[in-house]
Amino acid sequence: DGGITQSPKYLFRKEGQNVTLSCEQNLNHDAMYWYRQDPGQGLRLIYYSQIVNDFQKGDIAEGYSVSREKKESFPLTVTSAQKNPTAFYLCASSIVSQGSNQPQHFGDGTRLSIL
Amino acid sequence: GDSVTQMEGPVTLSEEAFLTINCTYTATGYPSLFWYVQYPGEGLQLLLKATKADDKGSNKGFEATYRKETTSFHLEKGSVQVSDSAVYFCALTNSGTASKLTFGTGTRLQVTL
Numbered sequence: 001d002g003g004i005t006q007s008p009k010y011l012f013r014k015e016g017q018n019v020t021l022s023c024e025q026n027l028n029h030d031a032m033y034w035y036r037q038d039p040g041q042g043l044r045l046i047y048y049s050q051i052v053n054d055f056q057k058g059d060i061a062e063g064y065s066v067s068r069e070k071k072e073s074f075p076l077t078v079t080s081a082q083k084n085p086t087a088f089y090l091c092a093s094s095i096v097s098q099g100s101n102q103p104q105h106f107g108d109g110t111r112l113s114i115l
Numbered sequence: 116g117d118s119v120t121q122m123e124g125p126v127t128l129s130e131e132a133f134l135t136i137n138c139t140y141t142a143t144g145y146p147s148l149f150w151y152v153q154y155p156g157e158g159l160q161l162l163l164k165a166t167k168a169d170d171k172g173s174n175k176g177f178e179a180t181y182r183k184e185t186t187s188f189h190l191e192k193g194s195v196q197v198s199d200s201a202v203y204f205c206a207l208t209n210s211g212t213a214s215k216l217t218f219g220t221g222t223r224l225q226v227t228l
Contacts, residue, residue, distance in 0.1 A: 006158075033215075042119075042204060042218035043159075058215075090158050092216075101147035101166065101208040104216055106158035 002027045006091050006107035012115050013078065013085060021076045021110045023091035030096040032074035033104060036060060037088040046089075049074055050096055078112060086114050117142040121205050121219035128195055128226050136190040136222045138179075138205035146209035148172075148181050148188040153202045153221070162190075162203070195226045 004025045013019045025032065031050045035043040045058030049068040063082025068074055074093075078085045088111050092104040122137040140146065147166045151159040163172030168183035177192045188205060205219040 004158075040220065042220045043216070045215060048215060092159075103149055103161045103164055105161070106151075108158045109156075 004091055004093055004105060004107035006089075006110050008110060009108070011110055011112045013112060014115050016080045018077055018079050019112065021078070021089055021091075021112070023074045023076065023107060024072055025074075025091075025093045025105075025107075026072060027093055027105060028071075029093035029105070030071070031094045032068070033092040033094075034058075034064070034066065034074070034076045035090045035092065037090060037109075043090060046076065085112055087112060117146065117207060117209050117217045119205050119207055119217055119219035121203075121222050124202075124221070124223040126222060126224045128224070130197055130226055130228055131194045132226075134190070134192040134195045134199075134224065136203055136205075136224070138188045138190065138219060140186050140188065140205075140207050142186075142207055142209045142217075144209055146207040148179070149206045149208070149216070150177070150179055150188070150190050151204040151206060151218075153204065155201075159204065195224070197226045197228060200224055200226045 007022045033048040034046040044060050047066045049055035065077045090109045091107045094104045095102045118141045120139050149164045150162040152162045153159050163174040165172040165181035171180045179188050179190045202221045202223045204221045206216045
């Protein structure tokens with residue numbers, strides 16, 4: 001079955017440490033996205049990528065970095081510059097289609113906590 | 116910029132009750148509208164969508180109609196079940212090929228026996 005796989009499901013970060021969240025999709029989607037979800041809030045866009053080797057900042061990119069070396073993969077690094085990283089992180093993907101807005105498909109998320 | 120406003124939760128209903136979750140939006144142009152559902156500890160699943168005015172999206176007994184005149188996309192279900200307990204997000208995309216989503220804050224639904 002096609003889908004989006006996020007790993008790990010739970011992740012713990014020590015102070016001053018960088019951590020990388022994995023996101024892999026086998027849907028053959030061109031676009032991929034990272035969102036952050038905090039309790040009682042909607043999802044906020046961190047980064048997105050419409051094509052390999054290209055990505056754009058979303059609304060809350062500070063303290064995060066991404067890469068898009070392969071179509072299937074869009075890892076997110078939470079750097080030590082992100083002072084409040086505890087959140088639920090969701091990866092999504094979608095078809096890129098001129099003139100129409102395609103729905104996004106989501107992974108099951110990674111919950112990041114600070115030790 | 117674009118924005119989505121949802122009714123505050125939680126919404127608590129008895130099984131078989133009628134559900135309405137209100138959603139209004141602000142956007143330029145012709146956005147597409149979506150409802151996503153999130154079960155505890157999971158990611159979001161697309162529930163239904165509508166891409167132009169007067170379209171009705173429907174799935175699993177849920178419905179929502181794209182009302183451009185009132186900029187609304189209210190979610191309804193005639194008879195809820197305990198298994199419908201989840202958080203529901205209204206969202207729009209209005210960015211052409213980027214398909215960037217703007218979400219509401221979500222509405223928690225709790226259905227009791």
